[in-house]
Amino acid sequence: MLDRRNPITLEEAQAKLAALPVYRRTEEISIDQANHRILAEDVHATYDYPNFRRSGYDGYAIRSEDDQDYPKIFKVRGEIQAGATFDGDLGENETARIMTGAFVPDNAGKVIMLEQTRAVPDQPEQVKIMVTGKNDNITPAGSEFKQGDLLIAAGTELNPGGLSLLSAFGQSKVLVYRQPRVALITTGTELLHQCEQPQPGKIFNSNGPMIANLVKESGAILTEEIQLQDDYELLKSNLKRLRASNDVVITDGGVSVGDFDYLAEAARNSDELLFNKLKLRPGSVTTAFVDQNTLVMALSGNPGACFTGFYLFTEPVLRRYVDQASKSQKVTAILEKPYHKTNGYDKVLRGTYRLAADGRYYVQLNGSDRSGDLGNLQSTTCLFKIPHSHEPIALNAEVETWLLPFK
Numbered sequence: 001m002l003d004r005r006n007p008i009t010l011e012e013a014q015a016k017l018a019a020l021p022v023y024r025r026t027e028e029i030s031i032d033q034a035n036h037r038i039l040a041e042d043v044h045a046t047y048d049y050p051n052f053r054r055s056g057y058d059g060y061a062i063r064s065e066d067d068q069d070y071p072k073i074f075k076v077r078g079e080i081q082a083g084a085t086f087d088g089d090l091g092e093n094e095t096a097r098i099m100t101g102a103f104v105p106d107n108a109g110k111v112i113m114l115e116q117t118r119a120v121p122d123q124p125e126q127v128k129i130m131v132t133g134k135n136d137n138i139t140p141a142g143s144e145f146k147q148g149d150l151l152i153a154a155g156t157e158l159n160p161g162g163l164s165l166l167s168a169f170g171q172s173k174v175l176v177y178r179q180p181r182v183a184l185i186t187t188g189t190e191l192l193h194q195c196e197q198p199q200p201g202k203i204f205n206s207n208g209p210m211i212a213n214l215v216k217e218s219g220a221i222l223t224e225e226i227q228l229q230d231d232y233e234l235l236k237s238n239l240k241r242l243r244a245s246n247d248v249v250i251t252d253g254g255v256s257v258g259d260f261d262y263l264a265e266a267a268r269n270s271d272e273l274l275f276n277k278l279k280l281r282p283g284s285v286t287t288a289f290v291d292q293n294t295l296v297m298a299l300s301g302n303p304g305a306c307f308t309g310f311y312l313f314t315e316p317v318l319r320r321y322v323d324q325a326s327k328s329q330k331v332t333a334i335l336e337k338p339y340h341k342t343n344g345y346d347k348v349l350r351g352t353y354r355l356a357a358d359g360r361y362y363v364q365l366n367g368s369d370r371s372g373d374l375g376n377l378q379s380t381t382c383l384f385k386i387p388h389s390h391e392p393i394a395l396n397a398e399v400e401t402w403l404l405p406f407k
Ligand SMILES: Nc1nc2c(c(=O)[nH]1)N[C@H]1C(S)=C(S)[C@@H](COP(=O)(O)OP(=O)(O)OC[C@H]3O[C@@H](n4cnc5c(N)ncnc54)[C@H](O)[C@@H]3O)O[C@H]1N2
Pocket: 186, 187, 188, 190, 191, 203, 204, 205, 206, 207, 208, 252, 253, 254, 255, 256, 257, 258, 261, 282, 283, 284, 285, 299, 300, 301, 302, 303, 305, 371, 372
């Protein structure tokens, strides 16, 4: 039976996925594990920072009132190492030898750099200060943060710099969004594992490794990856099993109208079919449905369509679980090489782009526009849209472009 479908536009499909309720969970994790994780709450300074007056140089701490009449001999009251404190006050023309980062005595007003001093022969308890400088070389307490200041806002992707800031406040744990759990099913009786020998009529499963890596690049946890023959019962039982413990199940292949396109059947029988036909090439059969509160993203088996479908529909959804926008940067670019083909559907093609000296992005097709081709997947840096039309798009037309988040 030929299956009649209601095609919707790329934008309508993206809007349906953007409106889908997602359940965001949080977890407290060690700061050692938090690079690239998304902070789920604002983090504030728990005390003033620095929390003591700190010397910026190795040298001698003196009182402000003694900072005159150079050269002058001072009595050295002691030595303050970084990490130590100093009890009591400096007296008139008294000084303390001090190290960079060390606690400055409460009544000291300046640190004279070591280079501006000389030892006094045979007088280890004395130092001669030759000249003074205009800076006091003391970092005041609370000069960078006051207690309660915002350190990092919720929704920020933590990076090594941010983790260092949190560590400076002694924080060992952070509250972050849980990464979505994603399972991957590639389907097709024609698929071989990489460990198998080539066979007539069969192909190696190349979309599996691509999607698996894209899932991880998108900040999700790939919980399981399986490859299934075209078998409806097998598909149903695995979908049911994987739904139970994942936020999203991604499938690949079997969504068209072929006799063995069982994903199409699973979508029709689901709790909520979001879409199963797009006014879009490649990837017109890209399908999304919800079963038992789990989203199933059914990507096309054609490698080019699978790649495009992941970036346009799947990556933005995965980011929503951690309250992030897609990492594809949407820009307007100028089409700088002719593209003559026309289509009744919008096309989203694999391209390369450059940012020119005029500040504008320029884009061109990266080799092939065919859905079944995969030779350009490594070198594609953007996707761009050719709107549906009976006329070829004009050279230098402005086209919607997604700069892909390669790392
Ligand atoms: N009568 C019609 N036939 C087709 C239509 C249509 O509208 N009417 N749509 C065509 C379009 S457009 C596409 S795209 C494909 C989509 O098919 P599926 O998404 O159902 O994918 P399959 O049929 O399973 O496979 C398509 C193609 O991709 C290869 N493939 C599948 N899985 C993998 C993988 N893991 N790694 C590498 N390559 C894979 C598969 O061998 C096929 O060559 O349907 C058209 N047909």
